[in-house]
Amino acid sequence: MAVVEVKNLSVVYYTPKGLARALDNVSLKIERRGEILGLVGESGSGKSTLGYAIAGLLPENAEIVSGEILVNGVNVIDAGVDSRPRISVIFQDALTALNPVLTVGEQIAEIFMYVHGMERREAYEETRRVLREVGLPEGFTNRYPHELSGGQRQRAVIAMSLALRPALIIADEPTTALDVTVQAVILKLLHRVVKDNDLTMLYITHDLSLVAHMCDKVAVMYAGEIVEYSDVRSLFRDPKHPYTIALLKAIPRIDADVEELEPIEGSPPSLINPPKGCRFHPRCPYAMEKCRVAKPGAIQVGHGRWARCFLYEE
Amino acid sequence: MRSKPSSKSALVEALNLRKYYPVYGGLFKRIKGFVRAVDGVNLAIREGESLVLVGESGSGKTTLGMLLAKLIQPTSGRIIFKGVDVTEKIPRSLRRKIRVVFQDPYASLNPRIKILDQVIEPLLSEGVDRGEAEERGYKVLESVRLDSDLASKYPHELSGGQRQRAVIARALITEPDFLVLDEPTSMLDVSIQAQILNLLKKLKTEYSLTYLFITHNLAVARYIGDRIAVMYLGRIVEMAPKRVLFSNPLHPYTKALLSAYPPPDPEKGWEPEVPEDMATNPANPPKGCRFHPRCPLAFEDCRVRAPETLEVEREHYVECLLYR
Numbered sequence: 001m002a003v004v005e006v007k008n009l010s011v012v013y014y015t016p017k018g019l020a021r022a023l024d025n026v027s028l029k030i031e032r033r034g035e036i037l038g039l040v041g042e043s044g045s046g047k048s049t050l051g052y053a054i055a056g057l058l059p060e061n062a063e064i065v066s067g068e069i070l071v072n073g074v075n076v077i078d079a080g081v082d083s084r085p086r087i088s089v090i091f092q093d094a095l096t097a098l099n100p101v102l103t104v105g106e107q108i109a110e111i112f113m114y115v116h117g118m119e120r121r122e123a124y125e126e127t128r129r130v131l132r133e134v135g136l137p138e139g140f141t142n143r144y145p146h147e148l149s150g151g152q153r154q155r156a157v158i159a160m161s162l163a164l165r166p167a168l169i170i171a172d173e174p175t176t177a178l179d180v181t182v183q184a185v186i187l188k189l190l191h192r193v194v195k196d197n198d199l200t201m202l203y204i205t206h207d208l209s210l211v212a213h214m215c216d217k218v219a220v221m222y223a224g225e226i227v228e229y230s231d232v233r234s235l236f237r238d239p240k241h242p243y244t245i246a247l248l249k250a251i252p253r254i255d256a257d258v259e260e261l262e263p264i265e266g267s268p269p270s271l272i273n274p275p276k277g278c279r280f281h282p283r284c285p286y287a288m289e290k291c292r293v294a295k296p297g298a299i300q301v302g303h304g305r306w307a308r309c310f311l312y313e314e
Numbered sequence: 315m316r317s318k319p320s321s322k323s324a325l326v327e328a329l330n331l332r333k334y335y336p337v338y339g340g341l342f343k344r345i346k347g348f349v350r351a352v353d354g355v356n357l358a359i360r361e362g363e364s365l366v367l368v369g370e371s372g373s374g375k376t377t378l379g380m381l382l383a384k385l386i387q388p389t390s391g392r393i394i395f396k397g398v399d400v401t402e403k404i405p406r407s408l409r410r411k412i413r414v415v416f417q418d419p420y421a422s423l424n425p426r427i428k429i430l431d432q433v434i435e436p437l438l439s440e441g442v443d444r445g446e447a448e449e450r451g452y453k454v455l456e457s458v459r460l461d462s463d464l465a466s467k468y469p470h471e472l473s474g475g476q477r478q479r480a481v482i483a484r485a486l487i488t489e490p491d492f493l494v495l496d497e498p499t500s501m502l503d504v505s506i507q508a509q510i511l512n513l514l515k516k517l518k519t520e521y522s523l524t525y526l527f528i529t530h531n532l533a534v535a536r537y538i539g540d541r542i543a544v545m546y547l548g549r550i551v552e553m554a555p556k557r558v559l560f561s562n563p564l565h566p567y568t569k570a571l572l573s574a575y576p577p578p579d580p581e582k583g584w585e586p587e588v589p590e591d592m593a594t595n596p597a598n599p600p601k602g603c604r605f606h607p608r609c610p611l612a613f614e615d616c617r618v619r620a621p622e623t624l625e626v627e628r629e630h631y632v633e634c635l636l637y638r
Contacts (some may be wrong), residue, residue, distance in 0.1 A: 182588075254536060
């Protein structure tokens with residue numbers, strides 16, 4: 001059984017300007033435990049909406065209009081609190097995730113006591129253990145969130161995720177607010193913690209460079225759809241969807257002198273009134289007549305890979 | 315950082331520039347100390363070059379940009395622009411030759427004024443008549459590739475990339491020589507970021523501009539820069555031509571910063587070697603070398619002696635005792 005299976009999920013937002021189709025018929029799987037799936041896209045691509053839909057955290061003006069979300073086989077859309085598999089979310093801003101009036105130790109121990117039903121003493125022992133695992137030694141148990149640096153707060157949040165023993169971790173741009181040197185340390189830690197504990201993670205980011213080193217699999221999103229799904233190595237070696245190809249040519253590189261970037265002309269479409277046919281066709285250098293009228297399905301483009309693009313139609 | 319004194323080609327020079335901000339505290343809100351945002355910077359920006367200032371938050375890169383743009387007064391030191399000492403006062407004729415572009419294009423534009431009117435506002439305030447100003451406005455909108463039918467729109471009707479083009483157009487309308495660009499693309503999506511970076515490259519030649527480009531993103535620095543200066547806690551700790559800095563970084567902080575960036579390629583390794591995440595406080599910088607508490611190579615001397623600037627190879631400056 002797949003850890004996560006999203007089937008034909010469509011989500012809309014009710015906005016003052018009209019109905020925004022944030023997710024359109026999205027299907028996605030995380031096959032096995034221990035896997036890290038990267039969800040990459042620009043703003044408005046629907047990557048956070050997909051994460052929040054899985055976590056059950058969609059805002060009030062959003063509605064799931066169709067589809068299923070199975071986590072460990074349980075449909076989380078209508079499952080009650082008791083039968084829902086545990087899902088932990090790591091947000092960009094660690095401070096909002098931490099209770100300012102409880103010490104780091106208290107809020108982690110709560111998880112061991114109330115979720116796992118441990119005695120107080122055992123809970124604090126476990127708390128110290130998970131804090132050590134994320135590189136926060138003894139002294140941090142009694143500190144308040146405001147006494148920590150940004151990186152230390154994100155460590156505390158990762159410790160909370162560990163304490164929960166979740167079926168799935170959803171990390172939404174967890175290091176975007178941090179300086180690059182701190183980001184490097186936190187991401188290495190997150191990667192190690194997930195792999196060591198055989199956890200499963202959906203890693204949401206706009207940064208392809210981070211996907212390259214954090215993830216096993218990757219789903220590229222554009223305008224509310226997953227346009228390409230692949231293992232990470234194949235995606236970077238041989239991207240298939242014209243959007244992925246273009247994106248890789250548009251990013252400045254730390255590892256090479258690039259004479260001229262090739263930007264993607266135009267802007268991402270409005271989700272209220274998205275283009276007919278393939279949503280990328282107005283910006284696509286390979287667009288054909290067909291792309292303007294018909295929506296491409298998921299076409300297999302390699303072992304365990306697919307792309308939504310008519311170029312690969314037999 | 316030492317620079318060749320008043321070399322002919324320098325458009326902008328900073329001489330031992332400092333900016334301290336008072337920190338208030340206690341019962342009567344007395345001055346408790348100072349944040350040394352910029353603490354002794356020497357820099358010469360050459361005509362026609364694109365000098366990139368990189369650093370993390372709190373390094374002072376934005377403050378240095380605002381000083382050189384003449385938006386704030388330095389605590390001490392001198393600023394020379396086109397050979398004129400503009401530290402105390404800048405004549406109007408030179409003022410219009412320095413322009414700034416900030417990170418957030420939405421905050422930079424007045425939401426209630428149409429795009430063209432904002433772009434030509436600097437000309438109108440100089441007394442240029444409206445007809446001529448509009449003509450020049452349309453021309454500059456064309457230079458930044460903004461459709462002329464967007465001229466009569468309001469900022470909220472534009473996309474983020476279009477707004478940043480409008481801000482750049484407004485900066486160009488006074489025909490400046492020097493642009494301070496403070497993270498101009500960091501709020502934009504990558505596909506749009508590439509458009510704006512390419513536009514800035516093109517405009518630099520077209521308008522014979524000199525850039526001070528401030529960014530935290532070293533990949534962007536590598537693309538847009540001719541020379542790169544690395545800032546740490548108010549000082550420039552290393553400066554070199556781009557190719558030199560990326561192939562032969564010397565300062566331990568620069569090395570750490572470079573190793574922190576993953577290449578967009580899963581087949582290349584990513585082994586960040588970065589120092590402990592420490593709350594670094596510009597109000598109370600460490601004695602000796604400011605980086606020593608986090609430096610993996612620090613030795614006894616680093617705790618007590620502030621390193622001076624060394625030119626270790628041609629045009630490659632570094633502030634580190636390892637290279638004495």
